[in-house]
Amino acid sequence: MKLANVLVAFFVLFNVVFIKKIHHTKTSLWLFGAIAIPLLLDLLFIWNNSSFYLAVKATEKHSLFLIFPLFILGYKGKLDLKRLVKHYRGLMLIVLTILFIRYIFLYSDNFLKYLKGKHLWEMGYHFSNSFGNHAPALNMVIAFIVVINFYLLLKDERRKWKVIGNGFMFFLSFFFLMYVNTRVAIASAVFGCLIISFVQVFRDKNRKRTVKTILLTFVLFVFGITVFLKVFPYSIKKFTEKSFADMDKVGRLDEFENPESQIYGALVTRVTIWKSTLELARKKFVFGYGATEAKLALFEYYKKTNQKFLFKYKFPVHNQFLDYFLKYGIFGIIGLVVFFSVLGYLAIVNKSLIMMFFGLHFFLSNLTDDFLILFSGISFSAFWLSVFGKITLNRNIRFEKN
Template sequence: MIFRKPCSLLIILFGVFNLIFVRKLKFTKTSWILILCIASPVLLELLLFWNNDSFSKGLKAIEKSTSLVLFPIFIIGNYQRVKFLRLIETYSIATTFIILGFAIRFYIIYPDLLSKYLNRIDLFEIGYKFADSIGIHAPALNMHLAFVSVCAFYFVFYSFHNNEKRTLKILRFAIFLLSFSFVLLVNTRMALVNVLIGYAIVFIVEIKSKISLNRIALTSIGLLIVLGGILFFFVQKNPYMKQKYSTVTFAYMDKVGKLDEIDHPEIYAFNTLAARLSIWKSAWELSVKNLPFGVGASDGKPELNKYYKETNQHFLAKFEFPTHNQFLDFLLKFGILGPLVVILYIFTIGYLGYDLKNAVIISFFIIFLTSNLIDDFLLRFDGIAFSGFWFSVFSSYWLQQKFTLDREPEAV
């Protein structure tokens, strides 16, 4: 999921494999509704394909979203074979060890950067430099890592609740600590908030009904000490974190829509909320002018860049910022239908989690919703494939619980 080329190859192989066994696919009316919900973004692109100025760019936009058709058909079509807990644990362990390998590689290949950071120089860039060394945008990487860490956290409690072997408990706790450390390493604001919210959701939803009040209190104290200790150590080693979450974020709020009035905005405005609000303001104004059908899937970013120039916002025009909000992005591209499809897509995930009372799915919903409030992950291949895959898995698990007579807890 993190790497576009390997992920694209695996999706192709996955599709070919399932075509060989296409007769094994089984669908119900409910499963088709879920498939249409998951495929709704690409269906919207097809519906309004005529609105693109460029035929080839329109096709390219659709090509990025084809996994939203493949995943639901082949995964939900085999929903009875999906092993939900095994999948999320395998995913969380594998991703954690892959990132551990890349962290070791980063410190070996870039010793000069490591030396600089240890001397507390340019600490604001460490997460982005690490993400760049992997070849992925830092917020996208941390969206994945936040979900991985929540999954790892869930399995720590799963081990204790099921009285599993001590070795397994220690292994799962180590995976959890590593995954949380990587979220801190990449250090994007929304991911850190999301991962802490995810931990709270896991604790409340999954643990409260299964463990005595005394054990809950002891477990809570232990976790707070461990997480608090890690955060304290990290902040001590990275004092820029205090600025990032306070003065840097909320600086220049009086310059929304007027970022060029800031002295050297390319230095001081990049990580501010004022920059996001300026982008959103422009995207909203341009969207309103192009109702009811928007500017077209392939023309959203070019038209927004043109609008920056027309309104003399040179800083935004120079760096060609996208909308950084999925609801606004779809409003700009597809008009009135755009944000309605985003709401359908994201909030259906929330419904599945709420209906199942499943902390992992609810946490994914929170992570993906908030990530798309400040970014636009249904534009990016990694966000499309990431959400399409897990949405399909969650739907399969929901169907299992609704239509399978055997309700026994699944073995991991």
């Protein structure tokens, strides 16, 4: 986050130097407002906090919803989405590869332990924590890169060297996705690749070649997954036995003898958290508990209802809609519906598979986590929403004349 803040500062400084290249229209300002909804909710409900200082601190991390749309939507030039995602996936894969090699050298004992099939439940989290990241947030980004690579693999299929390069990057990114091993990100990426395969078969004039590329990729994919599961077999258990186990124990987590090893990351734990959040949020249905008070109120509710396991580990909400409901009441839900509707609108207007997947992927990710409270989720969504918005503005000359 510290490095990211430095880069954001350079981004702001660069745009201030070239401020004459920034120009907003009425349409861009409307888009600006829609993208900035998380920040606007903080500002509109700043009165609903006991500490003004803490309220300002909570608002500070949402400042990217001001910075990115301000400079990206207002940029007078045009953006090439395909070129941008190519650079993005390349840079991210270089960074991930360097971090993985670093991990193998610095944490060789852990890596060898995982290769032997021991403690695989912690594998992805330990890797992410080794450079100060959160596994679900990291895998949310990696899933997007996987789908970008698959999309480019099918789009550039007519040039063999590009097919080889895109194929290599696809499998490399999928390896990282499986190693970090968070369920929602993996399911979302696989679903995204299936959608792109289906659409491209009907879009492409040379369907035969596209089908061949998809089938070859599928065969290699199955082979790669088989090898991975042989080395890291816990993934099978995680996706089958553990995912939906013990759902009859919702609200009764303390009945487990060892909940840390049995249900720490299980769905039953999250459903119990959501149940508690809903019970608490209903008490302040209209305006909520405030950005700084909501989390503390939830922890206190765990204690009050004698949920020792949840109170011990201070579990946050793990659902962005419920998190905003708890913080801002019904206005938080309405704000998020508008926010995600804008993502859907941009995808439909541009008829873009990448935008469509991003919107669907970010929506699904926020059903089981609350990424708009994390710097990684804030920066990820604020940047790409601003880029998609700018590309939409450039589609029609009317926007530039407003």
